[in-house]
Amino acid sequence: MRIDLPGFGSYPLSEPTTWPAVDRPATSRIVYAAAHVVADPLGDNTPGAPAAVDWEATLRFRRHLWSLGLRVADAMDTAQRNMGLDWAATRELIRRSAAEARSLGEPATLVSCGAGTDHDPDAGTLDAVTAAYAEQIETVQSAGAGVIVMASRQLARIASGPRDYHQVYGKLFGVAERPVILHWLGEMFDPNLAGYWGSRDVAAATESFLELIHANASMVDGVKVSLLDEEHEIGLRAALPEGVKLYTGDDFNYPSLIKSGSHALLGIFDAIAPAAAAALQVLDAAEASCTDEGRERLLAQYDEILAPTVPLSRKIFETPTYHYKTGIVFLAWLNGHQDAFAMVNAAQSARSLLHLSEVFRLADQAGLLADQELAVRRMKALLAVNGL
Secondary structure, three states: OEEEEOOOEEEEOOOOOOOOOOOOOOOOOOEEEEOOOOEOOOOOOOOOOOOOEOHHHHHHHHHHHHHOOOEEEEOOHHHOEOOOEOHHHHHHHHHHHHHHHHOOOOHHHHEEEEEOOOOOOOOOOHHHHHHHHHHHHHHHHHHOOEEEEOOOHHHHHHOOOHHHHHHHHHHHHHHOOOOEEEEEEOOOOOHHHOOHHHOOOHHHHHHHHHHHHHHOHHHEEEEEEEOOOHHHHHHHHHHOOOOOEEEEOOOOOHHHHHHHOOEEEEOHHHHOHHHHHHHHHHHHHHHHOOOHHHHHHHHHHHHHHHOOHHHHHHHHOOOOHHHHHHHHHHHHHHOOOOOOOOOHHHHHHHOOHHHHHHHHHHHHHOOOOOOHHHHHHHHHHHHHHOOO
16 A cells, blocks of 8 residues: 655555554553543634533543553643643543543543643742642542642742742642652743753752652652653652652653653653553563563563654654644544544644654554554545645
8 A cells, every 4th residue: 555645755554563452551560641632623623712622532532542551641731731721621621531430440540630720820929829739639639530740830930949849849749639640841842841840950950859759758659750861860760769650751762761660651652552552561571571581582572562653753742842742633533533633722733744744654664553544545635635
């Protein structure tokens, strides 16, 4: 099968990949896929309009992730928080996602949701930021989901140094009913978060972050770090208190970081879920192997599965990184998880046709076009709309 792709000419598709069925979650790592929302293609999702969500398709995609043994991190930046998903839609997403998880088991072990301050964009004092955080934490907890404390644009804007971060987060630990995941999102994902934890110097910010965690270790399940710096993450992981997990958010270096000991909370796992699930099962087998030879053979298989996904992820997350959601939704559409290539805030227009053509090619090479005929048909339709 071939398709004419801009920039690549007549492109021959690879042999289709059949991923193994997964009947249980991974045991060697805790892994979350940060899930996107599916926009209602008939809704008014123009920039600045309230988000119109296709709830059935959105929940169906979460069931897809759970069926592969992955946990879901919901209402995160992958779901377009701070980029079109308003608080009314976010609150409904949290409620619906947790209710869907409850129908399958214990919601807190299947879904954790982001709690931030985005519903109060004008919060101008530490007390106001704390109150905004507390409201969203209580919303997540009342739904029965786990809590991920997201980085706050409002706190980044008004904080004068590490002490202000410690003051706010210290109060939030008192609001939380169980240990939370702390999220450190780098400025490549959101320029408004530059200098988070009180310094633009990463070493100084890390010192502040670790001080907060060590002082509150009993209330910190783990930390989700999205700085795209493998060496920094390994050092941070080693410095965490015993029992506090490092959930990699590094969409460039996740195979090696997971293999070396990080857990994961990744936006790219939305797009590469079948490959990720297969690789994690192999990693489980490797860590349970009784022989060095068996372990090395299985780790090589793990690498073989994930290696082709890395160029795809690096393309999707290329600069400007915060537009990665477009590639994520594009692949969900190609793979039949939603009926339209549409996003809230009209974000489907954030990447070029050449970018999307490269995403198509790399997804094919990674074995991540579930139905090649459907994917080709939809890609041709997109090209035709653009005059090609």
